[in-house]
Amino acid sequence: xxxxxxxxxxxxxxxxxxxxxxxxxxxxxxxxxxxxxxxxxxxxxxxxxxxxxxxxxxxxxxxxxxxxxxxxxxxxxxxxxxxxxxxxxxxxxxxxxxxxxxxxxxxxxxxxxxxxxxxxxxxxxxxxxxxxxxxxxxxxxxxxxxxxxxxxxxxxxxxx
Numbered sequence: 451x452x453x454x455x456x457x458x459x460x461x462x463x464x465x466x467x468x469x470x471x472x473x474x475x476x477x478x479x480x481x482x483x484x485x486x487x488x489x490x491x492x493x494x495x496x497x498x499x500x501x502x503x504x505x506x507x508x509x510x511x512x513x514x515x516x517x518x519x520x521x522x523x524x525x526x527x528x529x530x531x532x533x534x535x536x537x538x539x540x541x542x543x544x545x546x547x548x549x550x551x552x553x554x555x556x557x558x559x560x561x562x563x564x565x566x567x568x569x570x571x572x573x574x575x576x577x578x579x580x581x582x583x584x585x586x587x588x589x590x591x592x593x594x595x596x597x598x599x600x601x602x603x604x605x606x607x608x609x610x
Contacts, residue, residue, distance in 0.1 A: 456503050460495035467491075481527050489519030506552045510545045517541035532571065535587035539567030 468491055472483050496512025499505070518541060524531040543563030546556040570576060576584065590597065 457495065457499040457508065460498045460502075461492065464491035464495050481523075484523070484526070486519045486522035486526070489515055490523065491519075493517070493519055506549065509552060510549045513545035513548050514541060517544060534571055535584070535591070536567040536569075536571035538587075539563045540571070543567055 465488075468488065471479055493512045493514070493516025496508040497516060498512075500507070500509040500512055518538075521531075521537050521541065525533045540563070543560050543565075546560035546563060550556045550560055570580065570583075
């Protein structure tokens with residue numbers, strides 16, 4: 451079984467199931483007919499591919515994409531879910547932690563990101579010295595599509 455074919459297979463199965471269920475228009479599934487759920491499906495395909503093919507290269511990506519999808523779904527569906535930049539740090543920290551479980555690399559960034567994310571999420575007031583991070587994330591929230599474009603251009607120009 452080709453490793454690339456398993457990723458494409460999981461992607462097509464997930465997307466096909468999504469669009470088929472959307473076509474059936476089942477009322478109880480209405481909250482899942484959204485772009486955040488597509489992120490969850492795409493991320494899950496990366497995670498399944500990583501575990502089935504025993505290829506850890508897509509584990510990090512799958513965790514981040516799934517985590518962001520779950521976060522965006524939860525912000526819309528759950529009243530108690532906080533839309534805060536600390537959640538993004540926790541998602542990336544969790545991705546590093548899952549990667550560490552498989553490759554034994556990335557424990558320090560995982561602990562730093564999870565600790566920082568938990569601190570800013572659960573701290574009643576943030577210290578003055580951390581306000582610049584808050585401003586930085588507000589800027590990212592506003593211009594994140596430009597960051598995607600820049601990263602795409604970097605990948606195109608990168609020589610491997």
